[in-house]
Amino acid sequence: MAAPVEPPPVARRASEPPRNTAAPLSHRPHRPFTYRVRTITGLGTYLGASDARAPTEQEIQRPMDHNRIPPTVRRTYGVDDLSTAPSFAGGFINFGYWQGIDLTAPTSEDRVRSQEQLYRRVLRDFPEPRERLRLAEVGCGRGLGTALALREFRFATVTGVDIHPDQVERARAVNARALATYPDRLAYTLGSADELPFPDASLDGVYSVEAAQHFRELTGFARESARVLRPGGRLVVTTFFTAPGPDATERLKILLAGFADGLDVAHPLTGFTDDLSASGFADVATESIGTHVWPGLDRYLTDTVPTAHWTRNFLTAWRDGLLDYHVVTAVRL
Numbered sequence: 197m198a199a200p201v202e203p204p205p206v207a208r209r210a211s212e213p214p215r216n217t218a219a220p221l222s223h224r225p226h227r228p229f230t231y232r233v234r235t236i237t238g239l240g241t242y243l244g245a246s247d248a249r250a251p252t253e254q255e256i257q258r259p260m261d262h263n264r265i266p267p268t269v270r271r272t273y274g275v276d277d278l279s280t281a282p283s284f285a286g287g288f289i290n291f292g293y294w295q296g297i298d299l300t301a302p303t304s305e306d307r308v309r310s311q312e313q314l315y316r317r318v319l320r321d322f323p324e325p326r327e328r329l330r331l332a333e334v335g336c337g338r339g340l341g342t343a344l345a346l347r348e349f350r351f352a353t354v355t356g357v358d359i360h361p362d363q364v365e366r367a368r369a370v371n372a373r374a375l376a377t378y379p380d381r382l383a384y385t386l387g388s389a390d391e392l393p394f395p396d397a398s399l400d401g402v403y404s405v406e407a408a409q410h411f412r413e414l415t416g417f418a419r420e421s422a423r424v425l426r427p428g429g430r431l432v433v434t435t436f437f438t439a440p441g442p443d444a445t446e447r448l449k450i451l452l453a454g455f456a457d458g459l460d461v462a463h464p465l466t467g468f469t470d471d472l473s474a475s476g477f478a479d480v481a482t483e484s485i486g487t488h489v490w491p492g493l494d495r496y497l498t499d500t501v502p503t504a505h506w507t508r509n510f511l512t513a514w515r516d517g518l519l520d521y522h523v524v525t526a527v528r529l
């Protein structure tokens with residue numbers, strides 16, 4: 197078993213600072229550096245598959261340029277720390293899957309449950325036996341869903357990847373106990389959706405929860421997912437996709453601050469499914485889950501944010517057919 201690898205060369209905080217106070221990593225000078233991931237080793241025997249092997253440190257050492265992080269993403273997940281916004285709860289940063297939750301007077305506990313349920317909705321699409329599967333989550337945020345995947349679904353290994361160094365640092369701090377409990381099975385690392393820090397064909401599954409709307413383009417994500425998955429490996433992605441055409445994009449920019457300031461990118465669903473087919477995926481399937489996302493979210497927001505808050509407009513945008521929440525699955529040829 198390889199010794200644990202030092203985290204990326206970033207300054208450490210003993211604990212997370214209060215919101216909007218300490219100088220965030222994102223405000224420090226940006227320079228290219230080499231990052232190294234904690235490797236998950238010693239699983240070849242455990243996995244039992246003939247091609248199963250853990251990535252070596254040399255294989256996953258790649259340069260990453262911090263200037264590639266879009267400014268809005270850098271700010272939102274750095275100094276602004278979106279997880280502390282009233283629309284979210286419990287450290288998760290997704291709109292939630294509200295099926296089965298009583299919407300009469302949803303509490304912050306319900307809000308956390310909705311976000312956990314979105315993860316469960318995605319993770320259940322990975323077939324049994326899950327104990328043999330090596331997974332990566334792209335856009336893991338604070339990494340709570342990554343830890344949930346390991347704890348509840350018992351995958352062999354799960355590595356959370358995020359483009360923002362503050363998020364990776366938070367994920368390691370928030371999940372310190374889980375990392376100590378599963379030192380060879382859980383890891384968090386810096387990486388970008390279009391440059392994943394894994395060797396070719398080294399994973400059985402890749403998933404992503406409400407992060408792809410931030411990716412500048414999805415072609416690179418589809419290409420990289422295809423590269424790191426073994427033949428037969430599965431991709432599961434959930435987020436909101438937009439209606440095609442410039443008119444829809446312009447209307448979304450009026451309704452939703454994220455599209456207006458460039459945090460979110462309008463990605464039509466068919467563009468992504470075409471990218472997947474062109475990148476070597478088969479059995480590309482989509483399922484609309486908006487019914488289980490937007491009404492529940494809006495009911496919760498009714499009690500937590502003002503009527504004019506931009507997040508309230510997601511329900512309007514969905515009802516107007518400008519966007520919808522989907523689960524997209526595909527299998528690597």
Ligand SMILES: C[S@@+](CC[C@H](N)C(=O)[O-])C[C@H]1O[C@@H](n2cnc3c(N)ncnc32)[C@H](O)[C@@H]1O
Pocket residue numbers: 269273287288289290334335336337338339341357358359360363387388389390404405406407410411412
């Ligand atoms: C809305 S948060 C979702 C976090 C987590 N999946 C959850 O549900 O709690 C989106 C995350 O994606 C990350 N992200 C944005 N662009 C990315 C990229 N190109 N590659 C990897 N991560 C990215 C952000 O830094 C942020 O942590």
